[in-house]
Amino acid sequence: MVVLSAARWVRSRLSDRFWRVQEVLKHARHFRGRKNRCYRLAVRSVRRAFVRSTKARREKKRFLRELWITRIEAASLEHGLKYPAFISNLLKSQVELNRKVLADLAIYEPKTFKSLAALAQRRRQEGFLAALGDGKEPEGIFSRIVHHH
Amino acid sequence: VAKTSLTSPPWPEVKLPDPVEEAKYHAEVVRKVNGLISAGEYGRLFAVVHFASKQWKITSEDLIMMDNVLEAECGDRIRMEKVLLVGADDFTLIGRPLLGKDLVRVEATVIEKTESWPKVNVRFWRRHNFQRKKIIANPQTVLRINTIEIYPCLS
Numbered sequence: 001m002v003v004l005s006a007a008r009w010v011r012s013r014l015s016d017r018f019w020r021v022q023e024v025l026k027h028a029r030h031f032r033g034r035k036n037r038c039y040r041l042a043v044r045s046v047r048r049a050f051v052r053s054t055k056a057r058r059e060k061k062r063f064l065r066e067l068w069i070t071r072i073e074a075a076s077l078e079h080g081l082k083y084p085a086f087i088s089n090l091l092k093s094q095v096e097l098n099r100k101v102l103a104d105l106a107i108y109e110p111k112t113f114k115s116l117a118a119l120a121q122r123r124r125q126e127g128f129l130a131a132l133g134d135g136k137e138p139e140g141i142f143s144r145i146v147h148h149h
Numbered sequence: 150v151a152k153t154s155l156t157s158p159p160w161p162e163v164k165l166p167d168p169v170e171e172a173k174y175h176a177e178v179v180r181k182v183n184g185l186i187s188a189g190e191y192g193r194l195f196a197v198v199h200f201a202s203k204q205w206k207i208t209s210e211d212l213i214m215m216d217n218v219l220e221a222e223c224g225d226r227i228r229m230e231k232v233l234l235v236g237a238d239d240f241t242l243i244g245r246p247l248l249g250k251d252l253v254r255v256e257a258t259v260i261e262k263t264e265s266w267p268k269v270n271v272r273f274w275r276r277h278n279f280q281r282k283k284i285i286a287n288p289q290t291v292l293r294i295n296t297i298e299i300y301p302c303l304s
Contacts, residue, residue, distance in 0.1 A: 047271065047273055047280070048273075050269050050270075050271035050273075050282070051271050051272065051273045053268075053269070054269075054270050054271055054272065057268075093245065094245040094246050095233075095243055095244075095245060095246060096233065096246040097197060097204065097233055097234065098204050100204065101197050101204045101205075101206050101233075101234075104206045105197075105206065105234075108206075109195065109236060109241075111238075111241070112234070112236050112241045115241055115243070116243070119243070125163045125165060126165065128160070128163050129163060129165065
C-alpha cells in the first residue's frame with residue numbers, strides 16, 4: 001500500500017529534555033529555597049536574575065561615580081576645601097584627573113592629594129583676586145556722583 | 150574712622166605671597182627635586198596614565214586588564230605616552246594636563262588576549278510576551294607594567 005504521511009502514533013518527542021532543564025537550573029544552584037531545585041520556580045527566578053543583572057550593569061557606573069565623589073569630598077574637606085571648589089579649581093589649572101583616580105590618590109597617596117588640594121586652593125585665591133579687580137574705577141567715568149546745578 | 154559692618158567686604162581678605170620670593174622658592178624646589186631624581190633617591194614610583202580611554206593609577210609590576218582589543222601581539226613591549234601624574238614618596242610631578250615624553254617613560258608588555266566571561270543580557274517585559282536573550286563575551290587584554298622611569302630634566 002502507498003503511505004503518503006507518517007502514521008498517527010509516530011510523534012516527534014523531545015529526547016534532550018534533561019539538558020534543556022539543566023541549562024536553566026545551573027544558573028539557579030546558588031539560590032535559596034525550592035527555586036534552586038524545581039524547574040517551574042527556577043525559570044522565573046533565573047529570568048528575573050538576568051534582567052536585574054543587565055539593569056545593574058548600567059546602574060553600576062552611576063553608583064561608582066557617586067562613591068568616588070563622596071570619597072573625594074571627604075578627603076578635600078580634611079584639607080579645608082569643599083568638593084565643588086576642589087574640582088572646579090583643578091580643572092581650571094588644567095589638571096585633568098578623573099574622579100576614579102582622585103579617589104584612589106586620596107586613599108593611597110595622601111601626600112599627593114594634599115598637594116593637589118593646595119594647588120586648587122591657590123588657584124581659587126588667584127581667581128578671587130582676578131574677579132575683585134585692582135580696586136580702581138573703570139575708565140571713561142569721570143565722576144560717580146551726579147551734581148545737579 | 151570707626152569700623153562698621155560695611156567698612157570691609159564680608160569675604161575674607163586674600164593675599165598672595167610676593168612674586169619675587171615665590172619665584173626664588175620655586176627655583177629652589179625645582180633644583181631640589183632635580184637633585185633627588187638624578188641621585189635616584191626615590192623608592193617606588195607610581196603614575197597616572199591615560200590609556201584605552203580610561204585613567205589608571207599604576208606602579209611597576211602590576212597588571213592591567215582592559216575591555217577591548219589591542220593591535221599588538223602577546224609579548225610586545227608598549228610605551229604609554231599620555232602620563233598625567235608621576236609621584237614617589239617625597240615629590241609628585243603633576244602634568245597640565247600631560248607630562249613631557251622626555252620626562253617620564255612607562256613601559257608595559259602585553260601578556261594575554263582573551264574574552265571575558267559570557268555575560269547574559271536579558272530584556273523581559275511581563276505580560277507582553279517579550280523576551281530577548283543575548284550572550285556577550287567582550288575581548289580583553291592583560292598588560293603587565295614593567296617599569297616607570299623619570300629623567301632629571303625639569304625646568
